Amino acid sequence: MYNYVIIYTRFFSQKREGFLSEYFSQERDIRLILAALRAKKWNKSIQQELQFEDFAEPLVAYILVQKDAKEFEPPEEYKELKTLFTLHEKKPQELEKKLIEYRIKKIEDLLEGELFSIEAVLGYAVKLFLIESWWQLDFDQGKQTLNQLV
Numbered sequence: 001m002y003n004y005v006i007i008y009t010r011f012f013s014q015k016r017e018g019f020l021s022e023y024f025s026q027e028r029d030i031r032l033i034l035a036a037l038r039a040k041k042w043n044k045s046i047q048q049e050l051q052f053e054d055f056a057e058p059l060v061a062y063i064l065v066q067k068d069a070k071e072f073e074p075p076e077e078y079k080e081l082k083t084l085f086t087l088h089e090k091k092p093q094e095l096e097k098k099l100i101e102y103r104i105k106k107i108e109d110l111l112e113g114e115l116f117s118i119e120a121v122l123g124y125a126v127k128l129f130l131i132e133s134w135w136q137l138d139f140d141q142g143k144q145t146l147n148q149l150v
Helices: 004-013 018-041 058-065 076-088 092-110 118-137 139-149
Strands: none
Touching: 018 058, 018 076, 018 092, 018 118, 076 092, 092 118
């Protein structure tokens, strides 16, 4: 029987091309950074949290180097994640909304200049899934939107 984390790690390590490759790589990086931030916050072992990852990968190695540091500092391109996490860590629902906004912004950055391509369609679909998950976080907003559609 497979461990969920092993399946998850294998999914993100699969080779893809184009938008999906960039998106899944970025999503994996975001999740690794968030795992490191949570591990430091709750005094958990970062090595334990990343036990199924390839320690030779640059981001994983970067995180593991800080295993004994008092506080985790993400790479420059992910500094905003630490700010979001720190500001909203006591409000998980608000944190999740901010992370969805962050992911949508990152997708838009990936697709800058793409208008009429399969990459743009895939990006639009991913943003739609993210927005739907955002609405699921707010029951009243979701109900109001549903009533407007009916």
